[in-house]
Amino acid sequence: MTRTFLGMPVTAPPGVGHLRGAEPFPSAARRGLADPQLRRNLGHATKTIRAKSAGVIGEVPDWQELRAAGSAIKTDVMARLPELLEQLEAKVTAAGGVVHWAADANEANRIVTDLVRATGGSRVIKVKSMATQEIGLNEALEAVGIEPVETDLAELIVQLGDDRPSHILVPAIHRNRAEIREIFLRTMPGVDSTLTDEPAALAAVARRYLRQTFLTTKVAISGANFAVADTGTLAVVESEGNGRMCLTLPETLITVMGIEKVVPTWRDLEVFLQLLPRASTGERMNPYTSMWTGVTPGDGPQAFHLVLLDNGRSAVLADEVGRQALHCIRCSACLNVCPVYERTGGHAYGSVYPGPIGAVLSPQLTGVADNSSLPYASSLCGACYDACPVKINIPELLVHLRDQAPHPRGEATAMAAAAYTMNRPRLYQAAQRAVRLSRLAGRRGRGIPPPLDGWTASRDLPDPPAQTFRDWWATR
């Protein structure tokens, strides 16, 4: 009995990290919908990346075969997760690394802060990592007097702007160049008003700003894109070289990795290193990928710690349908094709995982009760499924989770119907017209015809954007 109890999969604990939003999706979405600048920034960015990605995917004749392989490898990983993690642990340890296990965010934060404190350092440099954002590591470090410095350009923009990330790959996607210039001017010492908003000039400023920090900080914290069980190799995929700096210069490297990132064999990387860059940044290959196995004497950090993080993943694994959300390689293609994400922005999802994958991953990590509106943050149009390089059937997952979401029946039906109409221009246009009419008529939400009336009876309907879905669709 006790054994069964202790072995039960557990969701991510509340009160730590960034998996739960302060408010439900519909009300949070309203702010995004009401911000035309945000919508323009997002529309421009996602349109650009869709075109780039389609171009380089079109170059490879075996894209579907790669997707099929990627999907099968991930299915295999989930079926054998415990043994693969044990194998990874053994290989990393044999290569001179130290492996730590963290049942949840609190434990992971404790492990990392203790490791940093043991080095005597009071500052760490960080490579962009979803896992460390998920557990709120920066806040935990700051609480004990350790300064975390984000080194990814977008993360730096977010950190200096005292902002929140809104996209997996481009966390500052909601900021345009003029806004970025303004943030740098305001927060970076020594930057004067002659700085232009040319992207190259902005990048050069970041290079100067961080160089000394890279050279003088003794501890780095990274995530991992892949960890190879049969060799103990870790891989980080990046663009700017800040990853290389963090993985090469410090004396101590701490990598925090969600347990689902393990792949069985070295050879499996041949699939993911082709899928990820093309689906993600729309490049044949990203500028830099670093791979390391434990510690290499005389080259790079001489102390390496790997923290294996559960934080709700075991609960996701326990759901036979839901577990495919763990296949995600965080490419963000599903965000870039999602009509709902493009209009609401990433902040509306409340969690560090926004967009379609966030809508199915966050509620599973926290338990559906804590993110119950997210499975409805979709029109079920299926674009995410087609775009996903590892073929995660996100629409199927959304429907599966809606069945579990404890929403009032009427509201659940109406939200689903509203999302459905959002993706069908005629219907949506008609419904919007009705909403506008009803506004003229008096209190918002009154007198809206089905299918939108049920939803608005208990929640205010998000403001219809100035640009209607139809206009938006025509210009995308």
Place this chain on the structure above:
Amino acid sequence: MTARELVLGRLRAALGTDARASVEVPRAYRRAGMRDLEQLVDRLVDYRAEVHRLAEADIADTISGILPSGATVVVPPGLPPAWLPSTVTVVVDGGLANEQIGAADAVVTAVAVAVAETGTVVLDGSPDQGRRVLSLLPDLHVCVVRADQVVAGVPEALARLSPHRPLTWISGPSATSDIELNRVEGVHGPRNLHVILLP
């Protein structure tokens, strides 16, 4: 109970009777192809690397054309000395401090593998490539690729590489897409990448 036992126990409970021996992975994708040097050049240029095609005897002359006279160049200990022109100051790495490496104008290395389809060179820390930091801090990186090091695609590259060496895959100069998703060259890594391709 340790955290390790707890996590592994949860995962085993989560899988229950679904735990299977393994899943068959279909590998119908291309795993080998014809080496295509023209494609490599095309892809390197597309990502703003500068490509020079010449014979081994002309490497030093070419490098003296890339670097101004008097430039400081760091090199790994196993780099053939004949590759370096007399017009530059050569500093051989034997445990240089990071500041010394960062102060150099350029670094010259060999590579382990190059991937034509993606325009990638891979360094593996062999004596003619050196420690990872060498090719990271200077603002200009010249790397020398022999034609027989070029493979068609990613699968063949991985097959040639050892996971037990620290690997750096480089595809063009340092870049970011973080500002309005435009690719901008030049953030933290070398802002200039020159590839010398030998026959």
